[in-house]
Amino acid sequence: MSSTTNDDPLHATGDELPELELNDEDILDAMRHIPGYLDISTEDFRAIYHLAHTHALERLFRRVHATHLMLPDIQPLYPDTRLDVAAQQMVAQGRKSLPVVDENNCVTGMLTETDFLRRLQVDSFLELLLQLVTDQSRFTHRCHETQVCEAMTAPAITIAEQAGFREILHTFHRHEGRSMPVVDDQGHLKGLLLRKDFIKAHHLEALL
Known part of the structure; x- marks a missing residue:
């Protein structure tokens, strides 16, 4: 996977939460391991991943203060x-x-x-x-x-x-x-x- 651009995971910008960035090779490799035919582009896959990651963090950490x-x-x-x-x-x-x-x-x-x-x-x-x-x-x-x-x-x-x-x-x-x-x-x-x-x-x- 590609590396982050800053060594400090707290240095996210804007409203972005820190996450590992997926490249096309990561996505294609993951899709090859899914049984059957998956009709989705790498860009759509990446968008779903980012949204799912953000929602998961919000769900996990909303009660942590x-x-x-x-x-x-x-x-x-x-x-x-x-x-x-x-x-x-x-x-x-x-x-x-x-x-x-x-x-x-x-x-x-x-x-x-x-x-x-x-x-x-x-x-x-x-x-x-x-x-x-x-x-x-x-x-x-x-x-x-x-x-x-x-x-x-x-x-x-x-x-x-x-x-x-x-x-x-x-x-x-x-x-x-x-x-x-x-x-x-x-x-x-x-x-x-x-x-x-x-x-x-x-x-x-x-x-x-």
């Missing part, structure tokens, strides 16, 4: 948390990014590993390691004196807890991050949706 796939027990960060403390919390939770919330538990931003590197003015963790060897005190001071609100990405791209397959797909399509905060109607944090969990739950690994 972000709240079913999210990690519910995330400990968020706060704007005035120091970067060194934030790093400790991210490591303790095994996360590469964490949502930042205000005193009302409303999401105000997202702190990622990339934000750390940007704030510390390095391009990679290897460069960070090398500079720590030569001048650890400078980085220690910067992390201790910098608050999360100074380094985080804001505003955060969030997803509603009742968002379905299509909305999640399209949001991840325009969002390059590994995860998104899941929020209720008032913007309160409810959990964290990981890109890898969404891909795995919908068996999209086969398109990679």
